[in-house]
Amino acid sequence: MRLGVIERNEFSWQRRASENEEALRQVAIIVHDVRDRGDAAVAEWTAKLDKQTGVSLRVPREALQAAFDALTPGLQEALALAADRIRRYHEAQWPEDFTLYGDDGEQLGLVWRPLRRVGVYAPGGRGAYPSTVLMDVIPAQVAGVSEIALVSPPGPSGLPHPQVLAAAHLLGVDEVYAVGGAQAVAALAYGTQTISRVDKIVGPGNLYVALAKRLVMGDVGIDSIAGPSEVLIIADDGANPRYIAADMLAQAEHDPEAGALCLSPSIALLERVADELERQLVDLPRAEIATEALRRWGALVHVESLREATDLCNQLAPEHVELLVEQPEELLPSIHFAGAVFLGEATPEPVGDYFAGSNHVLPTHGSARYASGLGTHDFLRRMSVVAYSRQTLAKHAGHIVALAEAEGLTAHARSILIRQEAESHGR
Numbered sequence: 001m002r003l004g005v006i007e008r009n010e011f012s013w014q015r016r017a018s019e020n021e022e023a024l025r026q027v028a029i030i031v032h033d034v035r036d037r038g039d040a041a042v043a044e045w046t047a048k049l050d051k052q053t054g055v056s057l058r059v060p061r062e063a064l065q066a067a068f069d070a071l072t073p074g075l076q077e078a079l080a081l082a083a084d085r086i087r088r089y090h091e092a093q094w095p096e097d098f099t100l101y102g103d104d105g106e107q108l109g110l111v112w113r114p115l116r117r118v119g120v121y122a123p124g125g126r127g128a129y130p131s132t133v134l135m136d137v138i139p140a141q142v143a144g145v146s147e148i149a150l151v152s153p154p155g156p157s158g159l160p161h162p163q164v165l166a167a168a169h170l171l172g173v174d175e176v177y178a179v180g181g182a183q184a185v186a187a188l189a190y191g192t193q194t195i196s197r198v199d200k201i202v203g204p205g206n207l208y209v210a211l212a213k214r215l216v217m218g219d220v221g222i223d224s225i226a227g228p229s230e231v232l233i234i235a236d237d238g239a240n241p242r243y244i245a246a247d248m249l250a251q252a253e254h255d256p257e258a259g260a261l262c263l264s265p266s267i268a269l270l271e272r273v274a275d276e277l278e279r280q281l282v283d284l285p286r287a288e289i290a291t292e293a294l295r296r297w298g299a300l301v302h303v304e305s306l307r308e309a310t311d312l313c314n315q316l317a318p319e320h321v322e323l324l325v326e327q328p329e330e331l332l333p334s335i336h337f338a339g340a341v342f343l344g345e346a347t348p349e350p351v352g353d354y355f356a357g358s359n360h361v362l363p364t365h366g367s368a369r370y371a372s373g374l375g376t377h378d379f380l381r382r383m384s385v386v387a388y389s390r391q392t393l394a395k396h397a398g399h400i401v402a403l404a405e406a407e408g409l410t411a412h413a414r415s416i417l418i419r420q421e422a423e424s425h426g427r
């Protein structure tokens with residue numbers, strides 16, 4: 001397949017998670033079934049969708065240890081080093097509590113508290129994502145979450161992928177369940193006989209996982225719509241077409257629903273990227289997935305200028321942006337809406353997927369317009385703390401009562417006035 005170069009006015013990318021109505025219907029059926037029937041429904045959907053029967057939902061601790069011991073020393077070291085870097089980056093995100101002292105002696109504070117119990121999703125349909133276990137779990141641990149339940153689809157052994165189990169063991173997570181897809185999201189949201197319900201579900205997944213999170217949102221918290229991966233590359237005529245093609249394919253190989261775009265003012269560059277994509281697809285083990293992704297959600301778009309490229313980027317709000325231009329730092333201030341930005345040709349996006357320390361769980365489908373990537377704050381709640389003295393209450397009482405009466409809420413007004421009366425009677 002050869003991706004053609006198109007002009008800006010020929011390009012449209014209607015990438016909305018809710019667009020696929022058939023998937024939405026299917027997800028609603030699964031979620032409601034698991035909510036109503038619990039473990040039995042989970043087992044049936046796992047048999048149907050993951051083709052695994054007789055799966056024991058809770059993964060035994062010994063399996064986690066065994067999976068870690070079976071890793072090569074090289075992989076153990078890479079996971080541990082990545083974990084350290086991710087931990088440091090997320091520790092730096094801890095927000096500060098504060099207290100304002102008002103002119104009238106009142107205290108107005110803000111304190112941060114960790115969530116109690118969270119569910120984290122590690123994908124496992126088309127591959128294994130031990131790196132996602134690190135990205136999901138470490139910020140939760142940094143925030144001080146006391147219970148973390150990890151879910152991931154079972155493979156032929158009836159267990160999630162051994163590397164996922166190994167990463168869980170490395171982080172000391174021992175509550176792991178062999179369940180994936182919408183059935184896992186529903187089990188975490190509503191609880192089953194085996195899985196206790198959680199307060200928030202985080203983590204990425206395919207379209208079914210993303211839609212299920214959307215459906216249960218409200219009954220439980222979610223992080224963002226972190227669905228099939230996306231990259232948008234802005235390149236000038238000095239960029240290397242081999243690198244651009246490689247980076248587009250690095251996202252396209254995730255999922256036939258993944259997206260990969262390159263925007264450039266140079267038609268010559270875009271033509272060379274098209275050649276390179278063809279060439280590099282030939283020996284890619286996941287060529288079929290990547291080809292389908294490029295066919296559906298791939299494009300090489302000729303723009304008038306880098307300014308037009310950044311404007312379009314901000315409209316699309318993609319998960320990842322790479323700036324492969326001579327002065328990426330100069331272009332950065334023009335990028336407002338993206339999950340994460342990677343500057344220069346020595347920073348391909350997989351650096352962030354695995355090792356830099358930033359989080360790879362990022363908003364997709366335009367949700368970077370309003371949402372951010374997973375971070376420590378996702379596992380914390382803000383709480384206001386208000387403290388008045390009797391003197392302050394006396395001073396503010398008239399205004400509060402006026403506002404309460406304006407809303408017709410007499411009991412609110414009385415809650416203030418009753419104290420004023422007690423004060424005036426010396427009680």
Ligand SMILES: NC(=O)c1ccc[n+]([C@@H]2O[C@H](COP(=O)([O-])OP(=O)(O)OC[C@H]3O[C@@H](n4cnc5c(N)ncnc54)[C@H](O)[C@@H]3O)[C@@H](O)[C@H]2O)c1
Binds near residue numbers: 123153182229254
């Ligand atoms: N945005 C991010 O932050 C981010 C990060 C990492 C990975 N990802 C994405 O995660 C995804 C991983 O996908 P995956 O498929 O490998 O694993 P997955 O675990 O997300 O999905 C597998 C599950 O999908 C369900 N499923 C499959 N076909 C179905 C159908 N027809 N109907 C209902 N349910 C069905 C099954 O239950 C299966 O367990 C990719 O899209 C990748 O791009 C995104």
Ligand SMILES: N[C@H](CO)Cc1c[nH]c[nH+]1
Binds near residue numbers: 132228229251361
């Ligand atoms: N690129 C993915 C986020 O869209 C994250 C990932 C994990 N492993 C490899 N890549």
Ligand SMILES: [Zn+2]
Binds near residue numbers: 229250254350
């Ligand atoms: Zn990736």
